[in-house]
Amino acid sequence: MRTIEEIQKRIAVALTEFDLRRKPVELYQPISYTLSLGGKRLRPALCLMACDMFAGDLEKALNPAIGIEIFHNFTLLHDDIMDKAPIRRGEKTVYKKWNSNVAILSGDTMMALAYEYIMKAPENVRSKVFSIFNKTAIEVCEGQQYDMNFETQNNITIKDYIEMIRLKTAVLLAASLKIGVVLSGADDEYGEALYRFGENLGIAFQLKDDLLDVFSEVEKFGKTTGGDITTNKKTYLYLKAFEKAEGETLEKLKYLFENNDSDKVNEVKKIYEKLNIREETENEMNRYFDRAMDFMEIIPVNENRKSELIKFAKNLSRRES
Amino acid sequence: MRTIEEIQKRIAVALTEFDLRRKPVELYQPISYTLSLGGKRLRPALCLMACDMFAGDLEKALNPAIGIEIFHNFTLLHDDIMDKAPIRRGEKTVYKKWNSNVAILSGDTMMALAYEYIMKAPENVRSKVFSIFNKTAIEVCEGQQYDMNFETQNNITIKDYIEMIRLKTAVLLAASLKIGVVLSGADDEYGEALYRFGENLGIAFQLKDDLLDVFSEVEKFGKTTGGDITTNKKTYLYLKAFEKAEGETLEKLKYLFENNDSDKVNEVKKIYEKLNIREETENEMNRYFDRAMDFMEIIPVNENRKSELIKFAKNLSRRES
Numbered sequence: 001m002r003t004i005e006e007i008q009k010r011i012a013v014a015l016t017e018f019d020l021r022r023k024p025v026e027l028y029q030p031i032s033y034t035l036s037l038g039g040k041r042l043r044p045a046l047c048l049m050a051c052d053m054f055a056g057d058l059e060k061a062l063n064p065a066i067g068i069e070i071f072h073n074f075t076l077l078h079d080d081i082m083d084k085a086p087i088r089r090g091e092k093t094v095y096k097k098w099n100s101n102v103a104i105l106s107g108d109t110m111m112a113l114a115y116e117y118i119m120k121a122p123e124n125v126r127s128k129v130f131s132i133f134n135k136t137a138i139e140v141c142e143g144q145q146y147d148m149n150f151e152t153q154n155n156i157t158i159k160d161y162i163e164m165i166r167l168k169t170a171v172l173l174a175a176s177l178k179i180g181v182v183l184s185g186a187d188d189e190y191g192e193a194l195y196r197f198g199e200n201l202g203i204a205f206q207l208k209d210d211l212l213d214v215f216s217e218v219e220k221f222g223k224t225t226g227g228d229i230t231t232n233k234k235t236y237l238y239l240k241a242f243e244k245a246e247g248e249t250l251e252k253l254k255y256l257f258e259n260n261d262s263d264k265v266n267e268v269k270k271i272y273e274k275l276n277i278r279e280e281t282e283n284e285m286n287r288y289f290d291r292a293m294d295f296m297e298i299i300p301v302n303e304n305r306k307s308e309l310i311k312f313a314k315n316l317s318r319r320e321s
Numbered sequence: 322m323r324t325i326e327e328i329q330k331r332i333a334v335a336l337t338e339f340d341l342r343r344k345p346v347e348l349y350q351p352i353s354y355t356l357s358l359g360g361k362r363l364r365p366a367l368c369l370m371a372c373d374m375f376a377g378d379l380e381k382a383l384n385p386a387i388g389i390e391i392f393h394n395f396t397l398l399h400d401d402i403m404d405k406a407p408i409r410r411g412e413k414t415v416y417k418k419w420n421s422n423v424a425i426l427s428g429d430t431m432m433a434l435a436y437e438y439i440m441k442a443p444e445n446v447r448s449k450v451f452s453i454f455n456k457t458a459i460e461v462c463e464g465q466q467y468d469m470n471f472e473t474q475n476n477i478t479i480k481d482y483i484e485m486i487r488l489k490t491a492v493l494l495a496a497s498l499k500i501g502v503v504l505s506g507a508d509d510e511y512g513e514a515l516y517r518f519g520e521n522l523g524i525a526f527q528l529k530d531d532l533l534d535v536f537s538e539v540e541k542f543g544k545t546t547g548g549d550i551t552t553n554k555k556t557y558l559y560l561k562a563f564e565k566a567e568g569e570t571l572e573k574l575k576y577l578f579e580n581n582d583s584d585k586v587n588e589v590k591k592i593y594e595k596l597n598i599r600e601e602t603e604n605e606m607n608r609y610f611d612r613a614m615d616f617m618e619i620i621p622v623n624e625n626r627k628s629e630l631i632k633f634a635k636n637l638s639r640r641e642s
Contacts, residue, residue: 022463023463024463024466024467024470026466026469026470027462027463027466078425078426078429081421081422081425082422082425082426100402100421101402101403101469104399104402104403104425105399105403105462105465105466105469107429108399108428108429108432108462109459109462109463111429111432111433112432112455112458112459112462113459115436115451115455115458116455116459119448119451119452119455123448126448127440127444127447130436130440131440134433134436134437134440137433138430138433138434138437141348141426141429141430141433142343142344142345142348142430144426145345145347145348145426146345148347148422148426149345149347
């Protein structure tokens with residue numbers, strides 16, 4: 001068994017070896033830039049940890065894991081154009097540093113590079129790895145479309161929201177694990193169980209993100225607190241608050257999100273606190289986390305083979321940034 | 322042997338069967354729209370004709386051929402954003418009819434759908450088909466980047482230009498043929514020969530496009546004549562004219578492209594005529610066409626198995642729109 005740290009180190013080395021000194025430089029520089037910005041490398045780490053859980057050969061799993069990371073970074077590149085996001089991981093986004101055209105085309109190239117690495121899976125599992133990956137790639141696009149739709153829709157339910165974050169965020173984490181299992185050579189049913197583990201963990205992860213956006217301490221978190229409130233993003237907290245608020249509180253909430261008063265963030269936070277939205281969201285997050293753990297439990301491998309993945313999951317739900 | 326018409330009919334039917342009634346509709350409607358706009362379906366036709374040339378099973382080649390067509394349409398969707406093109410095949414482009422975000426994300430989804438269809442190739446040739454396709458997908462992105470670079474570069478040579486159109490246009494035609502050969506089960510060397518046939522034909526095809534943009538009769542061609550001149554596009558004609566022009570003619574040419582006088586198109590055309598640019602371009606086009614035919618000749622199959630592909634190539638170089 002490798003520790004998370006060992007696995008992350010291996011991924012970092014592999015990404016450094018990724019040679020992008022190709023031409024035209026205008027196309028490949030933004031790709032190098034994006035991949036060098038770092039981030040948690042969650043997805044390749046999950047892939048390798050899942051493979052390791054079933055004593056698979058991590059070196060054979062490395063290229064598809066890198067493919068997943070390239071794909072994830074490609075989605076960020078295009079999402080940042082669509083969301084007009086100027087900063088990513090503390091640095092300018094590609095579309096801001098260069099322009100939208102560069103971000104579109106470098107992103108497209110990254111998508112093709114992602115497939116190249118996915119298809120470096122050993123031949124006996126290649127088609128299976130591809131199918132899981134490709135189905136997921138389409139779902140991630142669907143999730144992003146729902147996310148954009150929600151910006152202008154006013155009747156979003158919590159169920160709609162959970163389905164959106166499942167597609168936009170959770171399925172890629174889930175697929176990373178499932179691909180890791182396939183690469184290890186273990187039975188499909190374990191891949192399915194880890195998929196469901198990852199899906200639930202992914203939803204918990206996004207709910208944690210929603211919480212941190214409102215309640216994290218600014219200096220610990222990469223972005224300014226309250227960004228979701230400022231932009232009227234229909235997060236779990238927003239939807240839950242509208243579900244629970246009544247009378248004057250509901251009117252106040254509506255007013256705040258329809259206007260952009262200078263104290264909007266603090267006023268909304270006050271209402272969230274009054275309505276216990278923080279606790280409600282934490283409870284919901286914990287429910288998804290526990291469900292994830294239930295799927296982990298049914299996998300019949302020795303507990304010490306599960307320990308790193310469980311530690312990883314716990315860190316995700318306890319993180320403060 | 323099937324005729325071109327039979328093959329194109331088969332492709333049209335397959336594309337009608339392509340079910341895009343998926344959700345969210347905001348994502349899939351632009352994809353349906355794009356694929357329903359028609360076009361010549363050159364790439365899947367080339368793929369199936371190449372397969373047919375070696376008596377391969379066309380039904381097994383159909384899905385990868387459709388994958389190539391989806392990929393091609395994906396590139397158009399994203400190119401139209403980058404080039405700010407309002408009209409494609411006589412209809413509004415996706416980014417104009419909807420918006421850039423829709424065009425980016427629907428395009429990304431099309432790219433994933435393209436891979437899905439490519440990977441429906443029979444298992445024994447699947448990895449080979451994928452490799453040809455994926456290498457080509459990356460080259461097409463590189464070609465588009467060179468094309469964008471050229472807009473602001475002033476030292477473009479004809480050699481640079483040919484390499485750009487080779488990547489942006491020719492390699493996908495070439496790969497379509499090569500994939501068709503692989504799907505037929507014929508030897509790699511024939512795939513290679515047809516690749517070179519397609520590469521040279523593709524360059525001839527683009528030179529013909531450059532010619533038609535200036536010298537086609539408006540009513541026959543889908544777009545307004547002279548668009549490339551209006552936008553100062555560094556086409557073969559432009560580069561050849563600057564190569565040949567001297568003295569006053571060179572000064573006039575510079576003046577015309579640095580300004581936007583109302584009679585710019587006609588004045589440039591006059592200079593092109595004076596410098597014999599039309600003939601020069603036709604000659605260059607014919608050289609690539611002849612080279613393509615040389616590669617066709619070395620393939621040791623009966624002449625009647627080649628006839629449809631040769632007819633197709635001749636039609637391309639003789640077309641008036």
